[in-house]
Amino acid sequence: MQCILSALKSESQPFIDYYKLQRDNNFRFPVFRNKDFYLIAIGVGKKHIKYRLKHFFQNVKQRPIQFINIGVAGGHKALHSLGDVFLINKINDKNTNNSYFPDILYKHSSKEIEITTVQKEITNGGEDFKGLVDMESAEIFRVCSKFSPIHDIAFIKVVSDFMDGEIKNYDKEHFSNLIKNNLKEISSLINSIKLIENINPNILNSNDEKWLKQVTIRLRLTKSQSIILEKYLKGNKIRNSENFYPLIPEFDHTSKLERNKLFQNILAELTT
Numbered sequence: 001m002q003c004i005l006s007a008l009k010s011e012s013q014p015f016i017d018y019y020k021l022q023r024d025n026n027f028r029f030p031v032f033r034n035k036d037f038y039l040i041a042i043g044v045g046k047k048h049i050k051y052r053l054k055h056f057f058q059n060v061k062q063r064p065i066q067f068i069n070i071g072v073a074g075g076h077k078a079l080h081s082l083g084d085v086f087l088i089n090k091i092n093d094k095n096t097n098n099s100y101f102p103d104i105l106y107k108h109s110s111k112e113i114e115i116t117t118v119q120k121e122i123t124n125g126g127e128d129f130k131g132l133v134d135m136e137s138a139e140i141f142r143v144c145s146k147f148s149p150i151h152d153i154a155f156i157k158v159v160s161d162f163m164d165g166e167i168k169n170y171d172k173e174h175f176s177n178l179i180k181n182n183l184k185e186i187s188s189l190i191n192s193i194k195l196i197e198n199i200n201p202n203i204l205n206s207n208d209e210k211w212l213k214q215v216t217i218r219l220r221l222t223k224s225q226s227i228i229l230e231k232y233l234k235g236n237k238i239r240n241s242e243n244f245y246p247l248i249p250e251f252d253h254t255s256k257l258e259r260n261k262l263f264q265n266i267l268a269e270l271t272t
Helices: 009-018 049-059 137-144 172-180 183-198 206-218 223-239 256-270
Strands: 002-006 031-033 037-041 066-074 085-093 111-117 132-134 153-161
Touching (some): 002 009, 009 066, 009 172, 037 049, 066 137, 066 172, 066 183, 085 137, 085 183, 111 137, 111 153, 137 153, 153 172, 172 183, 223 256
Parallel strands (some): 002 066, 085 111, 111 132
Antiparallel strands (some): 066 132
């Protein structure tokens, strides 16, 4: 069963109309549903997320639940256009400095990007941030990962502004239209995410495990880096029909900075 999470009513309404969802009065906060979908209005920021998702999980019997956060986010004027759609592959929490990595275990044709969750609106152009910026993703991941495996948690974002303060001049119709104009791509992603139910998450073979071990030793990866590398390799295997292993340097690198750079290069190769 799939459950869409959205912060704004203007983000929710296009999906309520498209999927013909009806209000579920068993909840005191806005929840809509049909036989295949739920949609929860989580509100702006982190304030209501934990309570609403916990209450929902405790009162809905269907399992497993795929949580899909769909909403708008700030982008960079020099790099993005209003209405660009992205699938999120990394979430940074500005408040805690924690990072989270959703498992993208399905084929898709959308662009991927990282996002940073902040506590208040950014109006200086977002020069300090790489990728997109929002106010909910990190908390959604943190809470949902207590209820569902991380390959059943996904984030789809549409660029709505350029973090320059102009968002105050946009009305609700602006955000709804951004979602409506991209419903074809977003619904295709939702369908791709649903196919995870048919994927065996234990897809790595002995050669894959051997390569992971070699990279871990050669680059002296931390435990968290090893976990990230394994996720990226799984995603690459699912998206590509042939096995692909980025080249491992034949000598040990004593510089931590150099090792981290090589690690990031390997991750970048695995996303192709």
